[in-house]
Amino acid sequence: MPYNIAMVSDNFYPQPGGVESHMYQLSSKLIDRGHKVIIITHAYEGRTGVRYLTNGLKVYHVPFWTIYRETTFPTVFSFFPIFRNIVIREEIEIVHGHASLSNLCNEAILHARTMGLRTAMTDHSLFGFADAGSILTNKLLKFTLSDVDHCICVSHTCKENTVLRASLDPSMVSVIPNAVVAENFRPLSHTEASHRHNAPGPPQRLGPDEIITIVVISRLFYNKGVDLLIASIPRILATNPNVRFLIAGNGPKAIDLEQMIERNVLQEKVLLLGPVRHEEVRDVMVQGHIYLHPSLTEAFGTVIVEAASCGLYVVCTRVGGIPEVLPSHMTEFAAPEEDDIVAVTGRAIVKLREGKVRTDLFHNQVKQMYSWTDVAERTERVYDGISGALSYEEFYPDGGTGLASRGRAGVRSFALIDRLKRYYGCGIWAGKLFCLCAVVDYLLYIFLEIFAPRERIDICKNWPKKVVKEGKGKEKEGDAATAKEEHGSGRKKRPHHRREKREEQGES
Known part of the structure; x- marks a missing residue:
């Protein structure tokens, strides 16, 4: 089942690094597997607006102020209007954030959950527990991951570190390593x-x-x-x-x-x-x-x-x-x-x-x-799990002690009251602050839906698929015509899918 996916992080090309390479290679392989993938990052010197990379990978460079090591200044809410615009234009279904210290990643996951989108996060780093910086970082990670659908770590050591830092159920964390070409x-x-x-x-x-x-x-x-x-x-x-x-x-x-x-x-x-x-x-x-x-x-x-x-x-x-x-x-x-x-x-x-x-x-x-194709296949399975394409038993074969509130197929509820319950458990003072952020974010979403209705936002055309001929005039499976037909059928279902999510939010 093809998905429309948005990869979000402060770390992307032209800055070199492991996170940047991971995002690019994973996105490219997911596109090869029939998915639509875009990347949302901040603007770099000489690189702003929308850019297209190899394989039709579209990159949105958002004009935000960077403060340290190419990380944007955290504002929590100012990113929401442009993020919502991009998500609606591209008909995004899954938001996948990268790097726990990336401000855009953390904010995008919060806004995506408010909009009723499935979310995943890949953690690429290790942090301690004693110094002030690590304590603040861990509390921020706990805020983000308390309401994420699934978390991915690049090693088993990273998984142990993330589970301890964010107080997660190990069942909702998968290990998918990096790879090289x-x-x-x-x-x-x-x-x-x-x-x-x-x-x-x-x-x-x-x-x-x-x-x-x-x-x-x-x-x-x-x-x-x-x-x-x-x-x-x-x-x-x-x-x-x-x-x-x-x-x-x-x-x-x-x-x-x-x-x-x-x-x-x-x-x-x-x-x-x-x-x-x-x-x-x-x-x-x-x-x-x-x-x-x-x-x-x-x-x-x-x-x-x-x-x-x-x-x-x-x-x-x-x-x-x-x-x-x-x-x-x-x-x-x-x-x-x-x-x-x-x-x-x-x-x-x-x-x-x-x-x-x-x-x-x-x-x-x-x-x-190591193979990026294998990484893409395993990441695709995570998308199937958080979207409900896999049953609870298939996605969590070992069960999960803290997943009782997930509902059908083990995915998290979008209802605001359920989200507030998860945020409230993040700490005596921090929990109340997180609940306040979630409520303000939800009110901002309602405001944008009223005064900037999605009907006024143009839907982007998709990058044309390659047509590969096989035999006499026969098009290979996955060609442009088939992809167009599949995308068309998917587009008919998406408004209904989003309407169900909005109704679920309204019930709260």
């Missing part, structure tokens, strides 16, 4: 290797005088372990003279890296490339032999999968969901401590020099382990 992260071919000195090729002993290149590609922020990297590099180079570092990325810690290089006179050993585009990451990685990832917290770590696919031996910290990502023969794990990172990196260098690691096999192994 392995063809975009190929090792050097024999032709390319012949033109590049010291390029990693078939497994062989590297002589003691041959240079080993260690690659680091990361946002240069504290949580990515840049302080550990700064402390470790001089010690690694002191014990391994025939090693050099290639570092790409930008962030507030870039100045600290530059100062370390100046202080230790390592200009010939450490090369800073600055920010690189995502399509250039492979060209940087294949120049190395080892990928170093000293992160302090990580829910998944897509970049280490990309590095392994490029044929690099991975040295990473044993934190968060990283141990779940790659098998042990592709990685060396270190504690998030300076001494251990230095020791483990030295051990990886020795293994490469002795030819004990078959990095030439990594690409095909990663290609078999």
